[in-house]
Amino acid sequence: MSRTRRSSYPAARRGVASSGGGATRAVTRTLSEDPLGGTARRTVLPSGLRVLTEAIPAMRSVSFGVWVAVGSRDETGPQAGAAHFLEHLLFKGTRKRTALDISAEIEAVGGETNAFTTKEYTCYYARVLDEDLPLAIDVMCDLVADSVLDPADVETERGVILEEIAMHDDEPGDEVHDLFARAVYGDHPLGRLISGTEETVTPMSRRQIQSFYRRRYTPPQIVIAAAGNLDHAAVVKLVRQALRGTPLDTGPAVPAEHRPAGPAVRTRPTATLVEPKESEQAHVILGCPGIDRLDERRFALGVLNNVLGGGMSSRLFQEIRERRGLAYSVYSYASQYADSGLFAVYAGCAPGKVDEVLELTRAELAKVAAGGITEAELARGKGMSKGSFVLGLEDTGSRMSRLAKGELLYGNLMPVDELLARVDAVTLDEVNKLAAELLGRPMSLAVVGPFDESAFA
Numbered sequence: 099m100s101r102t103r104r105s106s107y108p109a110a111r112r113g114v115a116s117s118g119g120g121a122t123r124a125v126t127r128t129l130s131e132d133p134l135g136g137t138a139r140r141t142v143l144p145s146g147l148r149v150l151t152e153a154i155p156a157m158r159s160v161s162f163g164v165w166v167a168v169g170s171r172d173e174t175g176p177q178a179g180a181a182h183f184l185e186h187l188l189f190k191g192t193r194k195r196t197a198l199d200i201s202a203e204i205e206a207v208g209g210e211t212n213a214f215t216t217k218e219y220t221c222y223y224a225r226v227l228d229e230d231l232p233l234a235i236d237v238m239c240d241l242v243a244d245s246v247l248d249p250a251d252v253e254t255e256r257g258v259i260l261e262e263i264a265m266h267d268d269e270p271g272d273e274v275h276d277l278f279a280r281a282v283y284g285d286h287p288l289g290r291l292i293s294g295t296e297e298t299v300t301p302m303s304r305r306q307i308q309s310f311y312r313r314r315y316t317p318p319q320i321v322i323a324a325a326g327n328l329d330h331a332a333v334v335k336l337v338r339q340a341l342r343g344t345p346l347d348t349g350p351a352v353p354a355e356h357r358p359a360g361p362a363v364r365t366r367p368t369a370t371l372v373e374p375k376e377s378e379q380a381h382v383i384l385g386c387p388g389i390d391r392l393d394e395r396r397f398a399l400g401v402l403n404n405v406l407g408g409g410m411s412s413r414l415f416q417e418i419r420e421r422r423g424l425a426y427s428v429y430s431y432a433s434q435y436a437d438s439g440l441f442a443v444y445a446g447c448a449p450g451k452v453d454e455v456l457e458l459t460r461a462e463l464a465k466v467a468a469g470g471i472t473e474a475e476l477a478r479g480k481g482m483s484k485g486s487f488v489l490g491l492e493d494t495g496s497r498m499s500r501l502a503k504g505e506l507l508y509g510n511l512m513p514v515d516e517l518l519a520r521v522d523a524v525t526l527d528e529v530n531k532l533a534a535e536l537l538g539r540p541m542s543l544a545v546v547g548p549f550d551e552s553a554f555a
Contacts, residue, residue: 124334129511138501138511139330146318146351147341149334150501150511152325154494160231160326161494163223164242165502167321167354168314170294171217171287171435179294180310182215183259183302188222189213190251192244195237197251203237211238215292218357218435219506225495228327232336235324239340242320247311252304260300263293270546271446273373274381278442278544281369282387288363288435317346318354321505325497356436356509359392363438368540372551380449380547384459385442386539391434391507397520398528399432399441399536401479405471405529406430406462407443408482413462414443424451424458436507441536449548460541467537470530479529483521488514 129138129150136154143149173180189211190197204211209226222242224234266272276291283289293299324333341347365387389395407414407430418428425447433440443463445455471479490496491514504511512520543554 124338126330126334130513136325137330140505140511141330141334142353143317143334143338144350145346145348146316146353147320147322147337147346148353148505149322149324149330149337150505151323151328151330151333152497152501153328153330154326154497157326157494158228159225159494160228160234160324160328161223161225161498162231162234162238162324163221163322163498163502164238165222165321165323165506166220166242166315167218167319167357167506168220169216169218170290170292172314173287173290173310175285176298177302177306177310178290178298179259179292180302180307181220181314182293183255183299184307184311185213185215185220185222186255186259187247187251187307188241188245190255191246191248192240193246194240194244200237200241203233207233209234217288217292221499221502223495223498231324231326231328231333235333235336236340239322239337239346240344242315243341243344243346245311247304247308249304252307256299256302259293260296263291263296263299266293270373270375270377270379270381274383274444274544274546277371277373277546278383278385278542279440281371281542281544282365282385282440283363283438284366284369286363286365288438312345315346316351317348318351320346321502323498323502323505325501326494356505356507359390359437361437362390363435365438366542368542370543370554371545372549372554373544373546374548374550375546376548377546378448379446380452380545380549381444381446382452382456382547383442383444383544384456384463384541385440386536386541388432388439388441388536389434390437390439392436393434393439395528395532396434397483398524398532400483400521401476401524402466402471402529402533402536403430403432403441404479404482405475406466408479411478413466414459417462418445418455418458422454422458424455428455452545452547452549456543463537463541466533468534470526470533473526476524476526476529480521480524484518487517487521 124141124143126141131137136152138152141149207230211224213222226234280289414428418424425445428445430443443459447455
């Protein structure tokens with residue numbers, strides 16, 4: 099399958115030495131001056147750590163995040179869950195602060211902190227009033243750079259994580275998504291649980307987590323992003339002060355490239371996985387491998403997804419819920435990674451209606467694969483894509499995330515106007531060609547509900 103890709107910007111624009119060594123001084127450039135927001139700037143520190151900000155003077159708050167290009171797919175089998183375990187532990191104390199200090203200092207000014215782990219990156223973030231940004235920078239940089247990973251805390255958080263895993267198992271609507279990833283990816287890291295399992299988390303030692311921490315959390319792998327009422331130079335200065343004397347205060351290095359695509363991830367031809375569970379509702383996902391996030395057809399995929407199951411006007415919602423009342427929740431979605439992707443349809447329905455829901459879903463997918471979508475649907479799908487993107491930029495948290503994801507996942511920050519233009523440029527022929535290829539692929543099935551494993555053979 100041929101693919102057209104946009105390359106990341108060259109080293110000279112990224113402010114690193116052309117000889118391949120690290121820059122000897124911080125290099126700053128303006129990324130964009132967006133009429134819908136503020137001015138975005140990027141500084142590369144000599145250590146290879148990057149600082150990106152978007153100044154939005156009209157805001158009275160700032161969202162600040164430390165993003166690390168490490169996720170669950172970077173773990174070996176015995177390490178499964180290490181990235182998530184580490185995320186928990188970094189809030190438990192540093193050489194300067196106890197766990198209570200970390201939470202109390204931010205909450206004392208009305209701020210909030212949190213973190214999350216994905217399959218390809220981990221984020222630690224805080225949202226505070228603009229005047230309290232120096233405190234947020236000091237606290238968040240401290241916990242990411244200089245956590246002590248006390249052995250007692252490791253044992254405490256091990257128990258918390260095992261409870262989290264058990265709680266997840268009690269949420270079939272969440273569990274089915276992990277089951278579907280396993281149906282498609284099998285034993286590949288993309289098919290594993292982000293949290294790990296009881297079998298991998300229970301024996302994991304403090305030494306293993308410490309080794310993962312220091313090997314993976316290095317300046318070239320870290321992007322710091324902030325958005326709101328701020329001054330870029332001041333943020334860079336505060337970050338450098340906060341990291342001084344910590345393990346992230348290192349010598350010159352080159353920022354890591356965004357995660358390379360490499361060869362496409364090998365997926366299973368098809369699979370049906372059933373998790374028997376006594377419940378009042380069945381949860382099903384039907385889907386197939388999709389496209390990776392650098393595939394130029396991702397804009398056409400966004401439009402196609404909106405038409406199929408992206409909202410209340412979508413084909414699947416109208417057919418399965420509105421006309422027939424077979425399910426309360428039904429939607430389609432696309433997940434994209436550096437070298438792979440998923441496209442799937444989810445439905446939650448009464449167990450006795452599963453067969454009918456699956457039959458209607460397959461029929462609708464086959465109909466679009468064979469006949470495509472209409473001009474009216476194309477226009478609606480584009481409008482949904484543009485509207486959801488722009489409306490999603492109305493808070494500092496989403497703008498901060500956009501900066502970091504652009505840097506980590508794509509190697510550039512696409513201006514808002516360019517992104518909207520790319521959506522507008524999607525043609526009916528592009529969407530229909532993608533639908534024919536994607537929806538014509540063999541489908542895998544994941545089911546959580548009161549069924550035995552042979553029910554869908």
